[in-house]
Amino acid sequence: MLSRPGCVVNRLPVLLTRPARGSAEFAEALRGALGEVEIIVNPLIEIVPVAPKELPGPDDALIFTSVSAVEVFATFQAGGGRxxxxxxxxxxxxAASAGFEPRVGNGVAAGLPERIAREQPVPLLLHMHGAHVRVDLAERLTSMGYPCHSVVIYDQPARALTPPLKARLAGGEAMVAPLFSPRSAGLLAAEVKNLGANLRVVALSSAVAQEWPGDAVVAERPDAAAMLDAVRREVG
Structure with a gap:
């Protein structure tokens, strides 16, 4: 999807490749911060709900490492104040909107076990997540003495860049590409391989930047506000 609201001369287009909901939210924030800017939305990952093999009981607690996990879980069960x-x-x-009592981490999934250990966990934790994860939180927490089950509640099939967008990239047009996950970075790298794409990549974290084969600007913090600031500087 292309959005060209009277594009400003010399301002680079922004290519958003995260799942549809996340791209729409970040696009809205970009327009609020930048005004007129071309935003190209081409998700490389689709969110497809999967019936969970296990659901929590009333005394269990949950772990969410994405907004998508919260939204999908809410279609199966209410938060119930857990x-x-x-x-x-x-x-x-x-999570708060879905009826949970949230505890907030530092924006990095790998830091959650230490955050959880600082409180008195409930007898059972369940990590609700997508089919593709980089950190096995359930295994790590269980090894620390906090029983945790890993439950897949959505699939994340890959999607391709559209032919018109590939043609623009192959023509050498410069774009800013914010990347929010290691997988999206790897998928975009595969999609533009051999195109000679001129992309200014802004990565949410060093883990994301490591999956991009070229140079990348890493946001000061792993959150949307820092990504917005970094993209603003790159757009010009």
Whole structure:
């Protein structure tokens, strides 16, 4: 999807490749911060709900490492006031809206076990997540003495860049590409391989930047506000 609201001369287009909901939210924030800017939305990952093999009981607590996990879980069961450890502010806000009592992490999934250990966990934790994860939180927490089950509640099939967008990239047009996950970075790298794409990549974290084969600007913090600031500087 292309959006060209009277594009400003010398301002680079922004290519958003995260799932549809996340791209729409970030696009809205970009327009609020930048005004007129071309925003190209081409998700490389689709969110497809999967019936969970296990659902929590009334005394269990949950772990969410994405807004998508919260939104999908809410279609199967209400929060019911249970505790939910969340990777960052955006996920915690979604969990609160879904009826959970959120605990907020520092924006990095790998830091959640230490955050959880600082409180008295409930007898059982359940990490609700997508089919693709980089950190096995359930295994790590269980090894620390906090029983945790890993439950897949959505699939994340890959999607391709559209032919018109590939043609623009192959023509050498410069664009700013914010990347919010290691997987999206790897998928975009595969899509533009051999195109000679001129992309200014802004990565949410060093883990995301490591999956991009070229140079990348890393946001000062792993959150949407820092990504917005970094993209603003790159757009010009």
């Amino acid at each position: 505790r939910a450890w969340c990777v960052g502010d955006r996920t915690a806000a979604a």
